[in-house]
Amino acid sequence: MTQTVPRAEATQPSPAAPAGGGPAPPRVRATWRALRGYIRPYRAPIALGGLLNLAAALLVLAQPLVAKALVDALGRDGPVTGIVLGLTGLVFLGMLVRAAGQYVLERAAESITRDARRQLAARLMRLRVAEMDRSRPGDLMSRVIADTTLLRQVTTQALVSAVIGGLTLVATVVLMAVLDAPLLGVCLAAVVLIGCCVTLIMPRIAHATRRVQESVGAAATVLERAFGAFRTIKAAGAEAREAAALDEAVDEAWHGGVRVAGLRSVASSATGFAVHVAFLAVLGVGGARVASGAVELSTLIAFLLLTFQLASPVGQLVEAAAQYQAGSAAVFRIQQAQGMDVEQPSPGRPGTRRCPATVEFRRVDFRYRAELPQVHRDLSFRAEGPGTTAFVGPSGAGKTTVFALIERFYEAVGGTVLVNGIDVLDWPLAGLRASIGYVEQDAPLLAGTLRDNLTCAAPDVTDDDIRDTLARVQLDALVDRLPDGLDASVGHRGNALSGGERQRVAIARALLRRPALLLLDEATSQLDAVNERVLRDVVADIARDTTVLVIAHRLSTVATADQIVVLEGGRVRRTGTHRELVEGDALYAELAATQLLAEPGARRPDASYGARRA
Numbered sequence: 385m386t387q388t389v390p391r392a393e394a395t396q397p398s399p400a401a402p403a404g405g406g407p408a409p410p411r412v413r414a415t416w417r418a419l420r421g422y423i424r425p426y427r428a429p430i431a432l433g434g435l436l437n438l439a440a441a442l443l444v445l446a447q448p449l450v451a452k453a454l455v456d457a458l459g460r461d462g463p464v465t466g467i468v469l470g471l472t473g474l475v476f477l478g479m480l481v482r483a484a485g486q487y488v489l490e491r492a493a494e495s496i497t498r499d500a501r502r503q504l505a506a507r508l509m510r511l512r513v514a515e516m517d518r519s520r521p522g523d524l525m526s527r528v529i530a531d532t533t534l535l536r537q538v539t540t541q542a543l544v545s546a547v548i549g550g551l552t553l554v555a556t557v558v559l560m561a562v563l564d565a566p567l568l569g570v571c572l573a574a575v576v577l578i579g580c581c582v583t584l585i586m587p588r589i590a591h592a593t594r595r596v597q598e599s600v601g602a603a604a605t606v607l608e609r610a611f612g613a614f615r616t617i618k619a620a621g622a623e624a625r626e627a628a629a630l631d632e633a634v635d636e637a638w639h640g641g642v643r644v645a646g647l648r649s650v651a652s653s654a655t656g657f658a659v660h661v662a663f664l665a666v667l668g669v670g671g672a673r674v675a676s677g678a679v680e681l682s683t684l685i686a687f688l689l690l691t692f693q694l695a696s697p698v699g700q701l702v703e704a705a706a707q708y709q710a711g712s713a714a715v716f717r718i719q720q721a722q723g724m725d726v727e728q729p730s731p732g733r734p735g736t737r738r739c740p741a742t743v744e745f746r747r748v749d750f751r752y753r754a755e756l757p758q759v760h761r762d763l764s765f766r767a768e769g770p771g772t773t774a775f776v777g778p779s780g781a782g783k784t785t786v787f788a789l790i791e792r793f794y795e796a797v798g799g800t801v802l803v804n805g806i807d808v809l810d811w812p813l814a815g816l817r818a819s820i821g822y823v824e825q826d827a828p829l830l831a832g833t834l835r836d837n838l839t840c841a842a843p844d845v846t847d848d849d850i851r852d853t854l855a856r857v858q859l860d861a862l863v864d865r866l867p868d869g870l871d872a873s874v875g876h877r878g879n880a881l882s883g884g885e886r887q888r889v890a891i892a893r894a895l896l897r898r899p900a901l902l903l904l905d906e907a908t909s910q911l912d913a914v915n916e917r918v919l920r921d922v923v924a925d926i927a928r929d930t931t932v933l934v935i936a937h938r939l940s941t942v943a944t945a946d947q948i949v950v951l952e953g954g955r956v957r958r959t960g961t962h963r964e965l966v967e968g969d970a971l972y973a974e975l976a977a978t979q980l981l982a983e984p985g986a987r988r989p990d991a992s993y994g995a996r997r998a
């Protein structure tokens with residue numbers, strides 16, 4: 385049995401969406417769940433880093449007590465060398481332990497960022513084509529690159545700071561209570577003040593961070609759009625307009641970033657201010673208590689040092705809260721992307737691949753989205769191999785969509801698409817696509833080398849296979865001419881090659897997959913006579929042992945096709961050979977006379993459809 389994926393299953397609910405009832409708001413719970421998922425594989429190093437940081441904090445905490453011993457020893461005229469050496473050792477040891485703790489944490493943070501990027505990128509590669517149609521690629525790119533960076537802080541530093549800060553705060557408060565309880569009361573007032581301030585500021589940090597990340601996504605979208613159509617932008621003289629669109633997004637990010645900076649500085653200033661107020665209050669109240677003999681001077685000095693040290697754990701807690709808020713904004717956006725609709729991998733099933741393949745559409749209905757008009761209505765045809773079936777029809781008739789349904793980029797809303805007699809929904813997706821070679825009309829190439837482009841669909845092919853295939857599409861001379869041969873760069877989207885060469889590289893790429901079915905969307909641009917002839921010969925050669933489906937834009941293609949399917953308004957209007965259709969179908973005769981590209985010197989059939997309709 386072939387494993388099929390029910391359509392409903394393939395749609396993943398967004399983790400960012402409300403997760404049901406309960407006291408905690410769903411977003412907070414979803415954020416926590418996601419954070420726990422990122423942290424889980426690195427619990428050990430994070431715990432080690434946390435322990436080292438805690439040890440460093442305790443070593444720092446011990447310093448006032450040693451300082452108190454030093455003051456007491458000085459007061460008694462006792463020996464101080466050991467105490468001074470001990471204090472120096474404490475300072476150095478604290479520094480080393482803190483450095484080690486930081487390294488372990490930073491390493492874990494980098495690993496978490498790497499994992500998040502890998503997971504998200506792998507997921508986005510599996511997005512359904514329909515989902516990609518609705519998305520902005522630039523924004524998705526910024527989620528993979530920029531948003532994941534914010535995880536670095538929240539998953540390690542913020543977590544450890546919160547734990548260490550909390551523990552250190554408790555330890556400091558306990559020590560203060562041991563030293564002098566009334567003075568502790570003065571300090572606690574400052575801590576309450578900070579708590580109120582933080583509660584007010586933190587949600588605003590999350591909101592502003594989200595605005596920054598969204599603006600960064602918008603900026604990436606503008607850049608992606610401009611770089612993707614760079615020549616068009618230049619030819620249209622639209623550089624300034626694109627730059628202005630980028631400015632807008634960048635300004636928005638700036639405003640958000642400045643707001644976050646402002647909020648964070650208010651939070652940290654409030655912390656510093658509260659500690660200073662506490663220090664002065666302890667100095668005043670403590671001075672009076674020393675004067676009255678209620679406490680010793682050394683106790684007051686130790687207390688004052690502890691009061692200053694209070695700034696560190698409280699600052700850590702405030703910083704952790706701010707990092708959590710910023711991170712939660714990023715987690716929200718990452719989870720949104722993780723929740724997009726992906727294709728489900730299904731295990732391969734041997735035996736379904738048969739060469740040449742047979743394709744059949746049985747009463748297929750299709751529309752791209754519920755709110756869009758229907759593209760195919762009751763569409764039925766059968767194409768067998770070996771041989772060529774050509775599709776012709778007016779622009780928008782649904783020819784390219786036929787190929788998209790065979791590749792299962794989209795799923796029919798009614799009827800059945802069969803390959804080798806099996807519903808494409810029942811095929812293992814990878815197996816289905818492995819049987820098909822698809823050459824798109826604009827033959828997009830990937831930036832990289834010629835070899836990268838040829839092997840991306842069939843990584844295991846040998847150099848001999850590549851050379852044979854290049855000879856078949858008559859590209860061997862080009863490769864011999866290039867100084868770096870197969871390792872020559874093809875430029876962004878293959879810009880370093882001519883249109884005809886790009887087409888032939890795309891065909892070679894498809895052939896290296898050894899397809900049972902070749903889908904070829906012919907280029908609409910006029911190729912020179914050599915390229916035209918080469919392409920025709922190549923397709924004829926492939927069609928000898930393979931099923932070739934071609935969206936025809938050339939007279940030479942339809943003239944030699946074994947079968948021609950004429951599409952009109954999403955339906956099959958007529959099927960036949962070129963000769964039959966020229967004589968028997970007015971629309972076909974008109975298309976052949978007016979829209980199909982003829983080789984220079986070739987005779988066109990007369991147009992009659994428009995004339996007859998008129």
Ligand SMILES: Nc1ncnc2c1ncn2[C@@H]1O[C@H](COP(=O)(O)OP(=O)(O)OP(=O)(O)O)[C@@H](O)[C@H]1O
Pocket residue numbers: 517752753756759777778779780781782783784785786
């Ligand atoms: N991704 C998409 N989302 C929404 N509508 C789409 C999408 N792709 C195509 N369409 C629409 O579907 C219809 C059929 O498009 P299709 O590309 O299949 O036509 P075609 O016959 O190949 O046209 P052409 O010869 O001009 O390439 C068109 O009206 C088109 O606007």
